[in-house]
Amino acid sequence: MTDKKLIIIGGGPAGLAAAVAAVDRGMDPxxxxxxxxxxxxxxxxxxxxHAGFGLHRFGEELTGPEYSGRYIAMVRERNIPILCNAMALNLTADRRVTFVSPETGYTTLQAEAVILAMGCRExxxxxxxxxxxxxxxxxxxxxxxxxxxxxxxxxxHRVVILGSGDIGLIMARRMTLEGAKVLAVCEIMPYSGGLARNIAxxxxxxxIxxxxxxxxxxIHGRDRVEAVTIAAVDEANGRRPIPGTEETIECDTLLLSVGLIPENELTRGAGIDINRATSGADVNQFRETSAPGIYACGNVLHVHDLVDYVSEEAVIAGTAAADRILGKGGSIVKSLPVTAGDGIRYTVPERIDLTADPxxxxxxxxxRDVYKxxxxxxxxxGGEVLVKRAKSAAAPGEMxxxxxxxxxxxxxxAGDCAGIRVYLKETGGKAQ
Amino acid sequence: MTTRELTCVVCPAGCRMTVTLDDGGAILKIEGNTCSRGKDYATSEVTHPVRTLTSTVTVTAPDGKKMLPVRTDKPIPKEKLFDAMAIIRNTKAASPVRTGDVLIPDFIEPGTNLIACRDA
Incomplete structure (x- = not known):
């Protein structure tokens, strides 16, 4: 196997959409x-x-396999090579990718650009x-x-779910439809991190x-879960369990839906800057990391609620990587850090690299919180408001x-602006 | 007059809607929706709620796949979800199957089909 101009690590929705975008921008597949x-x-x-994918991207409600099937078809139409059963083991800041697969053995390839699309894990x-x-x-x-x-x-068959992330909610319904009894979904926060439609x-x-x-x-039981004890937590006291509120539920299964972590071992190994709030790389608006020519998109960058946004972000990364390889795109004249101000947990991008013609x-x-x-x-x-928008409800679970x-x-x-800030002001108080 | 608070499930935006009904159950007012589909959903939800059902059926595919994802091509009445699951549980698909193929025509309701969601 010979060196490649663009190596995309990950063949999920982000990697596939990035590959399609790079070819559509003019790259040879x-x-x-x-x-x-x-x-x-x-x-x-x-x-x-389950259904709910693709409303933005395709204007219809698809299941996950249908959504990925469309992107797999787009990749095949463009004859973009995908190497399956290939595990990336190492990445360097100068874009050398080492991977192992039954077909190629232990292989190191040099690339002109790399797109990180490894997704996240639970x-x-x-x-x-x-x-x-x-x-x-x-x-x-x-x-x-x-x-x-x-x-x-x-x-x-008798299930308790800890955490109300979307996967936990989806599995509550799925297990119920398959005949299991879902006894409770416990969420340590005073609000759910899942989409409102999934609660409904x-x-x-x-x-449930x-x-x-x-x-x-x-958690009780020797060989198999026999029961779990749940308790209310004190919001004002570090969410510690409140004595006396314990309740033991007999069950054989405990499902955890307690958050997703971008899978950035390769990124860290390459010495790329990681944002503490997202656990993903720090990127500019082209989704380029602190290592020139290495881009990131999808859940490896920050955990998305909707795959449609993953595809959109992958198009940005795929297009930018193609531009780099094809020698398009202007040079950077000014770099502006974007910071998360009041009420904002994080922003993506974390910096805007301005070209002469942005x-x-x-x-x-x-x-950060649930707002009405x-x-x-x-x-x-300098305090100049660039964009302002009102919204009737906002929650951490919804990007x-x-x-x-x-x-x-x-x-x-031209001005002396050295950075921009995103923040919110409450106009209707906190929602209960 | 009564009001019902609903969360729209049509798309991931999850609009919070308020439906005002008169004493006979007729809809007087729908608020909080941001598109016409939300209005349709609210109307259906307070009169006759429906849901798209997704599940899996067994299949013996050449690539070793054991399960084939399926869905109804239209929403079905909510109260018939478990009847539908009982049929799905006893359904076996024969390979080859293409995405969109009808596995069971007139599934639960006339004109509604159970379709495949991937090739197998």
């Missing part, structure tokens, strides 16, 4: 290689059999430190999803109780965005 560690492309979408019991025994029957929600939807077997259609539809400000304090930049961000009525602002360090128009960016090139 044979200069591209997509590395996928699974036996087929498509990534996590293959096990996400937090496990070990990350929570839940007390109790170590029986079988404790799964991450995504692991259970794979068992039910791909392998075709049920991991349990996955829990409310089936009468959502216990907010509750956590699992003990294009519109869409800034994605998450809010807010106003979002993008402001310069927001604001677009900085090209002409505003152009006006910042």
């Amino acid at each position: 044979h200069d591209i290689l997509v590395l996928e560690r699974d036996s087929e492309p498509g990534g996590i979408l293959n096990q996400c059999i 937090r496990t019991r070990g990350a929570l430190g839940t007390p109790g025994t170590r029986p079988s029957g404790v799964y991450t929600a995504g692991c259970a999803q794979r068992y039910v939807n791909i392998e075709g077997f049920m991991p349990g 259609q996955c829990l409310d539809d089936f009468g 109780p959502l216990k907010l400000s509750h956590t699992v304090t003990q 294009e519109d930049v869409r800034i994605f961000f998450r809010v 009525k807010v106003q979002f602002f993008i402001e310069t360090d 927001e965005s604001l677009t900085l128009p090209a002409e505003k960016l152009k006006s910042l090139i």
Whole structure:
């Protein structure tokens, strides 16, 4: 196998969309290689059999396999090579990628550009430190999803779910439809991190109780889970369990839906700067990391709610990588850091690299808390408001965005603006 | 007059809507929706709620796949979800199957089909 101009690590929705975008920008498909560690492309979408994907991207509601199927077809139409069963082992800042696969053995290739599209993985019991025994029957929600939807077997019959992330909510419905009894979904926060529609259609539809400000304090059982103890937590006291509120629920299965972590071992190995709030790389608006020519997109960069946004972000990265390789794109005249101000947990991008002729930049961000009525602002360090937008509700589980128009960016090139800030003001108080 | 608070499930935006009904159950007012599909959803939800059902059926595919993802091509009445699952549980698809192929025509409701969501 010979060196490639563009290596994309990951053949899920981000990697596939980036590959398609690079070819559509003018790259020869044979200069591209997509590395996928699974036996087929498509990534996590293959096990996400529920509907709700593609409303933005395709204007219709698709299941995960249908959505990934469309991108796999686009990649095949363009004859872009995908190497499956290929595990990337190492990446250097000067874009050397080492991987291993049955077909190629242990291989190192040099690339002119690399796109990181490795996605994310689930937090496990070990990350929570839940007390109790170590029986079988404790799964991450995504692991259970794979068992039910791909392998075709049920991991349990009486289920408690800890965490109300979307995968946990989806699995509450899926296990219920397959005949299991889902006894409760416990969420340590006073609000759910999942989409409102999933609370409605996955829990409310089936009468599954959502216990907010509750956590699992003990797992019981020797060989198999026999019960879990749950308790209310004190929001004002570091979310510690409140003595006397314990309740023991007999069950054989505990599913964990307690957060996703971008899978950035390769990124860290290459010495690329990581943002502490996203656990993904720091990027500019082209999704270029601190290592020139290495781009990141999708859940490896920050965890998205919608795959449609992953595809959109992958197009940005794929287009920028192609431009670098094809020698397009202007030089950077000014770099502006973007910071997360009041009420904002993080922004992507974290910096805007201005060329002499900038294009519109869409800034994605998450809010810190649940708000009823807010106003979002993008402001310069000199206090000039560049963009302002009102919104009737905002929650950490739902990604927001604001677009900085090209002409505003152009006006910042000459001035003394050294950075911009995204923040919110509450106009209707906190929602309960 | 009564009001019902709904979360729209049509798309991931999850609009919070308020439906005002008169004493006979007729819709007087729908608020909070941001598109016409939200209005349709609210109307359906307070009269006759429906859901798209997704699940899997067993298949023996040449690539070793054991499960084939399936869905209804239209939403079906919410109260028939478990009847539908009972049929799906006893359904076996024969390979080759293409995405969009009808596995069971007139599934649960006349004119609604159970379709394949991937090739196998």
